[in-house]
Amino acid sequence: MAETLRMPEVAANTAEALLASWNVGLNTPYAAGDPIVTVETEKAVVEVEAEKDGVLLRLLVEAGTTVTVGTPIAVWGAADEPASEVDALVASLGTGAAPATASSASVTASASAPQERATPAGTNAPAPTEAARDGSERVFASPLARRLARASGIDLRAVVGTGPHGRIRRSDVEAAVVRSAGPGETLPEGTTPAIPSTGVASTGVPSTGVPSAGAPAAGARFVDVPNSRMRGAIARRLTESKQNTPHFYLRAGARVDALLELRQQINAGQGVKVSINDLLVKAIASAHVSVPAMNVQWNDTSIRHFSGVDIAVAVATDGGLVTPVVRDVGSLSMSAVATATKDLIARAKERRLRQDELEGGTISITNLGMYGTEDFAAIINPPQAAILAVGAVRQEAVVDDGAIGIASVLRLTLAVDHRSVDGATAAQWMTALVEVLEHPLRILL
Known part of the structure; x- marks a missing residue:
């Protein structure tokens, strides 16, 4: 049936x-x-x-x-x-x-081999494209290709379709956009112009953050690129967070020479390679165990305390920032944490994360150290209680017992939701984190 x-x-x-x-x-x-x-x-x-x-x-x-x-x-x-x-x-x-029309209802497991469908008996003929409504020759194109063409100012009648029976697909319009780039628009070497977003996951030209190359007005010095669904969601949530979440900030520097040496020793053996960020994720879990009052979420009527430690890891993708969650970090080995984070990061960049992998957690970690940023402050992802911003490791002058020396110092900035966590509690947590980073063997316990 x-x-x-x-x-x-x-x-x-x-x-x-x-x-x-x-x-x-x-x-x-x-x-x-x-x-x-x-x-x-x-x-x-x-x-x-x-x-x-x-x-x-x-x-x-x-x-x-x-x-x-x-x-x-x-x-x-x-x-x-x-x-x-x-x-x-x-x-x-x-x-x-109403059934999808034959001009655009292609169904396959691969976009490179779509299967055209005949219009069922008794239904109306396929709706013509915009070009056909004007009385000109009918142009067969997918709805997504038509939206991209409109957003980019591309005439579909000038586009050669590579789909079945000459049907125009998204990739055909993207190629036309690239070809139509004006002579005054220059792009960084090795990059591709971003196509105006239609709210659909990109399966063609990757976004590079540069303006769209679609037909700006003569002499125009800018191009408006429509926001994607993800970018709109990020903007909305971060605005709500800054407006509704009372942030306060703590800053600290940790000497991480011993941590860097431990990582080198771990990676000298066979198996999964461990990053500084992986070690930080484990260190955060250790600090949460030491100061369990930080392992919380804010609700309107309660503060929810957790027994296990779930930590969100910020990942930059072409579409925007996502924060997949590593579950029960305290029970995982160092190699298991590294494996889990690498898997989440890879699937985040391919936009293959499940919705449940983006939910939960009591704290996020965001790391811009690989870009040379020394320190910065981040915005909390509600209902989490905090977010830890990690900068680059720098060689700095330090003083020990009146003597000046050189140490590798990691700058940390903790943003905390003051509704769920008091200042003294956050300070105790930061002390516990710095302690475990400077004595990193405790991470492996």
């Missing part, structure tokens, strides 16, 4: 999500557990798995469409399902679930 597939709630309190891509072809059998559709929220890309064996019989929503949670997106069932039953089910869903 044919059944309806609806847009799932892939994250708590999410009203809508972007249907990024279909991962299986029409009438192609899939098994329970196979990822059949990819959904994008503001922070993560989630692969939705099939609950039962079956086939996709009809698409109701095109890839690249933002859909309200609970909306029908496809019809699935057995391979021999009567077409009349599928038509009846689609009709019963109402006009809001």
Whole structure:
């Protein structure tokens, strides 16, 4: 019997999500557990798995469409399902679930080999593109390609499509944008112009942070690049944090010569290589054990205390900053922490994190030391209680018993939510962190 597939709630309190891509072809059998559709929220890309064996019989929503949670997106069932039953089910869903048109409903596991769909009997002909509405020759293009073309000022009639039957795809428009860059626009060597965002996960030209090369007005000295869903979410959350969370800051310097030597000894052996950031994650967990009053989250009616230590690690991606969470750090070995963080960072850059991997934690760590930044202050990610900003290791003059010496010093800035943590508690925590960093064998205990 044919059944309806609806847009799932892939994250708590999410009203809508972007249907990024279909991962299986029409009438192609899939098994329970196979990822059949990819959904994008503001922070993560989630692969939705099939609950039962079956086939996709009809698409109701095109890839690249933002859909309200609970909306029908496809019809699935057995391979021999009567077409009349599928038509009846689609009709019963109402006009809001009209099948995707043949000009744009391509479904495959690979964008390089899309499968065109014929228009079902009894439905209207495919909606023409903007070029066709003007009475000119019809141009077949995906909805995403059309949105990109409009945002970039590209005439689709001048674009050569590489899809089936000459259909224009996103990559075709991106290539046209690059070719249309004005002579006055120069880009850093080895970079590619960023395409104006449509709120869809990029599968083509990566964002480089440079302005879009799409057809600015003559003599214009700037180009407006629309904000992506992720960038909008980051802006909203950070603004709310600074407005509503009373930050206070503590700064300290830790002598880390022994820590650097320990890392060298660990990495001299075989196995997973450990970074300074990995050691810091373990040191934070140790400080949380020493000062458990820091291992908290703020709620409007309570302060939630945790037994295990979950730490978020800030990762810079093309789309913006994300903070995946390493779970129960205190129970993990040093190599297990390094393995977990490397996996999260790699999948964050590929936008393959699950929504649950971005939730929770009581503290974040953000490290700009690799860029030479000596110290900086960061913004707390509510409901977490704090965020630790880590700078670069510098050789500095230090004084021991009246004698001047040289030491490797790491600058740390802790931002704390004063609603959940008092100043004295944060100071005790910072002391405990510096102590373990300067005596790093305790990290391995």
